[in-house]
Every structure is written in structure tokens, then in C-alpha cells.
Amino acid sequence: MRVYDLGSRAVHHDESLHGYFAFQIFNGAGYDHNPLMHGMFLFHSIATSFFLFGDGEASLRLPMALFGVGLVMVPLILKPRLGQFGALTAAFLLTFSPAFLYYSRFARNDIFMAVFTLALVGAMWRYLDEKKNRWLYLAAALVALGFTTKETQYLVVAILGGYLLISTWKEIRDWLYARRMLSEFSPEASFMVLIGTFTLPVLAASTAIFQNMIGFTLAAEQGTPGVAVGSPNGGGWSIAIGVSAAFLAAAIIIGWYWKRNVFLIAFGIFLAVFILIFSNFGSNPGGVITGAWQSLGYWLAQQDVARGNQPWYYYFMIGSVYEFLPFSIATVATLYYMFRSGIRPWIAAAIAVVGMIILAVDSVSFTNGIVRGEEKDVLTTVGTAAMLLVVAVALAFPFTLKTSRFNRFLIFWTIATFAAYTEAGEKMPWLLVNVTLPAIVLAAKVLNDIVMSIDWQKAWSNYAALLVPGVPLLLMMIWKVALNDRPEGVGGFVMTWVLLLVVGLLVLGWSFLGGRIGYRPAAGIAALVAVSVLFVFSFRAGWVASYHNGDIPREMLVYTQTAPDLHDLAKEIEQTALLTGDRENLKIDIDTRDAYTWPWQWYLRNYKQASFRDHTENATEVGPDRAIAVINANNYTKTVSSIPTGFSEGRRFVHRWWFPEHLYREVTPGDFFGKFTDREAWREIADYFLYREMSSSIGSIDSYVYYSDSLPLVPAQ
DSSP: OOSTTTTOSOOOHHHHHHHHHHHHHHTTSOOOOOGGGOOSHHHHHHHHHHHHHOSSHHHHHHHHHHHHHHHHHGGGGGHHHHOHHHHHHHHHHHHHOHHHHHHTTSSSSHHHHHHHHHHHHHHHHHHHHHOOHHHHHHHHHHHHHHHTTOTTHHHHHHHHHHHHHHHTHHHHHHHHTTSSOGGGOOHHHHHHHHHHHHHGGGGGGGGGGGHHHHTOBSSOOTTOTTSOTTOOBTTHHHHHHHHHHHHHHHHHHHHHHHHHHHHHHHHHHHHHHHHHHHTTTTTOTHHHHIIIIIHHHHHHHHGGGOTTOOOTTHHHHHHHHHOHHHHHHHHHHHHHHHHTSOSHHHHHHHHHHHHHHHHHHHHHHHHTTOOOHHHHHHHHHHHHHHHHHHHHHHHHGGGGSOSOHHHHHHHHHHHHHHHHHHHSSOOOGGGHHHHHHHHHHHHHHHHHHHHHHSOHHHHHHTTGGGHHHHHHHHHHHHHHHHHOOOOSSHHHHHHHHHHHHHHHHHHHHHHHHHHHHOHHHHHHHHHHHHHHHHHHHHHHHHHIIIIISTTOTTSTTTOEEEOHHHHHHHHHHHHHHHHHSOGGGOOEEEEOGGGTHHHHHHHTTTOTTEEEEOTTSTTOOOOTTOSEEEEEGGGHHHHGGGSOTTBOOOEEEEEEEEOOTHHHHTOOHHHHHHGGGOHHHHHHHHHHHHHOOOSSOOEEEEEEEEEBTTSSSOOOO
16 A cells, blocks of 8 residues: 555655755765754665665655555554554554555655654553563664654654653652652653653753843744854854753763663664764764754744644644544543543543633634734733643643553543644644554554453344444434435425434434443444444545545645646656657756746756756746746746747646645634534535535646757647
8 A cells, every 4th residue: 555656646845855855865966964854864764765776756755655564563562552452453543544644655754753653652661561671772762763853753752751750740759859869760750761861962952942031042043144044153052062061961960870771772872873864874973963953943943934824723624534533533532531530631621621712712813913012912921821721731631531541641642742733833734644643542542442341242142233234324314314405395304204213213222232232332332333434434535645636635635736747747858858869968947936946856856957047037038959948837928928939839737736725724713613503514524525525726836838849759738
């Protein structure tokens, strides 16, 4: 599923960047760390793929596909906690998850992060259970690999560290009061110390949040003249060096007094991986500095930029379109544990809901310009307080539930991850991989608990198999009652009551079964059948997104995408170069307006005579020696008159297109709540969910391609 037809999809803008700079490493030109494109692990992985299999679209995506395959096996580490069926279920859900399938076939870092994150969670729980140092050494390598892959590793470490901190706060308190030594820490506290000492040296750039107070630039913002974004400037360098040295010294001292032998080995593993990858295996020593400081500094400086400019409810929305299966199971399971845990979780949930309502009102007020002046400052303060309240309650909520320690962790991991990515400034569809991962593991554990709690022999002997057709039939009847139009008059009245009668009989049948085998097993079997029904829709969503609409932005996963037209044109140019005999010397002119350099820079990487110029200026003309010219449609009126004689009439094609985001960006609270009672709105949602039908057309920006008449061939029309 991951490797099949891997190179057929048009190369996305970001993929072209990753592929081109990895190609530079492969061909010896080199590429040094730039936090704009995250860590160096991706570039070395792709360059290795090019070395082994040649440079092409399939080999560009092959490392991600192989990691996607490997991810399916990672739940084996958690088998002692998930159970045998749970580990198999987690692997199954990861295999068919729409987000994981799509981004296992996409040249970005997120599938790498999923492997490292899940493996780190597995190493943590294996160490807590077995207390063997090998899991600490594995964790050291995984933490380092995460930092060399993407800055979201800071969120991963913060979430795991937060869970361990809350779980072991008494030990931390006793240590601060000098009642306990570091060497006496429990496995939970020890693992927290380990990942904390790894993270502390690369956390030094976090002090940049105070740069306005101290008057020195520790992480330069976008547009600072002569300074890379996220880097110190002037006197800020001295402070950055001093802070980094202090953080590193603190990490070493803490590790030394914890378990010095174990720490030195683990820290050595961490440094070896971190330094080798960021320094390009020794050819760029400065990469260690940018990796240790600028990685975090860049994204702190970019937080307010909020690239993508997505609304706060973005992951609620895209998650419900693609990852409804694990999120539904996780939500129902959490509610179930709440009902079993008394009043405390309900109080926490109520406080969180109030805080989220305040945040929503705050967001809408700012977006629509409802408040100004002093009211804006007050609302900002209230919104910040509400956000802190929601975060605090969300972190404490899982610890109010009466369930196993591992279940509490999975619920904590799921909620904290969702909250962290919701609060983060940049929201993108590929980040859904990170948001969904803990929900899949929680869903697998819940399904394992259900399956293991049922006496299957007793259930089947009492006709529980009737639930297999019964539950889908019940769901179908509810669907028809809720959404389908019925004729007016007596016919519609009779049809409605027939549907309700069928629903009643099905519920009565389930109640009868519950009386024979127990209501909890009957509910569990019904839930498993319902999950199977949802899986059919989940499988279809992933299949269509990955193999049918892979580069067509009817899918929200596709976001802004290079159009298939451009991919086909790149093949056409390649055939032209071969047929004319010019090969890499074919002369091509690319108009770079609207960032059109990408993905052409990737597609034309081997062409020595390709020129990239912005044709917005009137003085920019297509040279008469050019064989092919590609002109931005926005420059058409300027350029068409300056096309040299002897060129074919321009052929228009779609260069880049995107999902019509106004369909969900312009939703107000009134619109949102109004849709609950609007059957037509529900039908529109169902049409998109099932068939990807939209009430608005896909947005696009086009180009024109011109061929010189000197070419001894006729372009395809």
C-alpha cells in the first residue's frame, strides 16, 4: 500500500524543496541545516535513497514509505501493555489510517516523527515495567532522532515529561526539599530525568521569549536585516552562548548525580546522533549550533506568523473527515471512564468546556474585528487566562479517571497532543499524523479490553451473531430518519413510523440479547460491529485520498498542491529533450512569479540551460534562443506580446490548486449551531464525507507553456 505507484502523483511544493536539496547532497553540491525545512534527517534519508535507486519521484518518497511500513510494526514494543489483540489492532489501524497512509507516500518529516514518537512511548513503558537500561539507551537515540527530524519533538518531550512530572510530583518535591536523592528516583522519575537532561541543552533558545525585556535579540524575527530568523544578533550571541553553556552544565550535573554510568552512555548516544546528523557527518560543524539554538528559535519567532492561518477548530474538522474512527473510539471510551469515576472528571470537563467557549468567543471577536482599543486588551487577557485554564484542566483531567495507569496515560497523551497542536500557531493537514497517533493507540487498547472482556462461546451460543447484520441495519435506519426526505401526506407518515418501528425492534432485540449474555458484553459486541462499519468508511477515505485524489484538492489532506497538469508537462519536457537530442542542454525559461520556482526547480534539476526569472517586470522577455517557455497566467497580458516570433500559441494549464477553505473559514458560531437543525446542511456535509462533493470549485492559479517552432515535434494538445 505504501510503495505501490509511489511516483505517479505530482510533486508538492514542499516535496520539491526537500527533494531538490537532498539532490544537492546526493550530487556533491551540499546542503546545510535550515530550520525552515526542519531537521537534516529527512535530507540524508532522501539523499541515501537517491544514491541507492537514482533520483526520481518514487525514490524521493521511498524513505517515508519504508518508515510507514516500519511504523506498522512498532506497536509490538507496547504488546505487554496493549495486549496481543491490542498490538495487532494498533498495527491494523496504522496500516489503514487515511492520514498515515497518505503521508507515508509524501516526502515530509511527519511519518518519521510518528515512528520515533511511538517507539519512544514504547521504550518508556518497557523501562517502567522491566527497569532495564537498554530501553534508556534506545530512548536516547530516539529523542536525538526526533530533534534531528522536526521541531515538533519539543512537543513530544513536553507531553511525555508533563505526564511523568504529574505522576511523580511527590518525588520531585522531596528532592527539592533534600529528602530524596536523584539516585533514589523511581523508574518514572528516572525516565523523566533522562529525557529532561537530553532536552535541556537544546531548550536554551526558549529564553528568547524574554528578549524584549532584556533588550537583546536572541531569536531574530522575520525581516531582521542580515540575520537569519531564530538566530541571535549582536550582544545576543554572548547571552546565547552563556545560556547554552549553563543549560548543558545543568544537564550534565543532574545526570551525574542521578546514575552517572547510565547517563554518560545514554548522553553519549544522544550527542553522537545529534552531532553527526546536524553536522552533515562532519562537513558542516556549524549545523550543531543551528540545530541546538536556531531550530527552536526559528519556530518561536514564527509562532505569531501562524502559517496556514487555520482556525482554532481545524483539527476537530479535518479529524472528523479522515480520522473519525480512532477519535470516536477514544471519545466514547473517555466518556465511559468518566461515568465510572464519580463527579471529579465531570467538574474538570465542565471547566474545560467553559474555557473553550471563552476561547471561541475571543477568536471570533478578533477575527471579525468586533472589539478594539482597551476592550481588545481586556479580551486578550481573558483569552490568555482561559487558555491556561483549559490547558491545566486538560492535563489534570486523565488523573481524575478510575482506570488503569496505562489507560490514564493514553488519555493524557491524546488530550495533551490535541491541545498542543490546536494551540500551535501553524496548523497543517500533515500534522494530523501527530495528532492522530495517540488516539489510534488508545483506540487499540480500548478494543483489546472489549474483546478480552467477552465470553465469546457464551455469546455465540446465544445468537450474538445477529448483531452483525443488526447494528448496520440500525445505523441505516437512523440515517434514513435523520437525512432522507419522505413523501408528504399519509405515505410519509407511514414510512416514518415504519422506520421508527424497525429501530425499536432492533433495540428490543439487543435488550433481549443483553438479558441472556449480560448488557456489557452485548454493548461491547455491538460496539465492535459499529467500529467495523466505521472502518469501511475510514478505509474508503484513505484509499480515495491516496490513490484517486492524491493530487486533487477535493481532499483536505491535499491542501495546496501542484496540479497533475504540471507533472504531465514535466514528462513532456523530458520527452522533448530526448527526442531533440539536447537532453540536459534544452533551453527552458520559467516565470517565477508567485513562487513558481517550485516545484520546477526539482523537475528541471538536471537541465543546465533552465533559467528562472520573474516576468512581472516589463523588461523581462523570453529569449529567442529558448526552446520552451512557461509563463505565469498573471503575467500573460504583459508577456504574450513579447513572445518571440516562431513560438507556438500558448497552451494553458493548471499550475497549482487548493481546497476552497472559505467553506469552513467563514463559519460563525451562529452558523455552526444553526447547522444542527438544518437538514440541508447535514446533507451537504454527508455529500462531502461520502463523495467529496463541494458547493464551491477548487481554487487554482495557471500558467501558459510555449514551444519554439524549431522543435521537430508537435506538442500534445
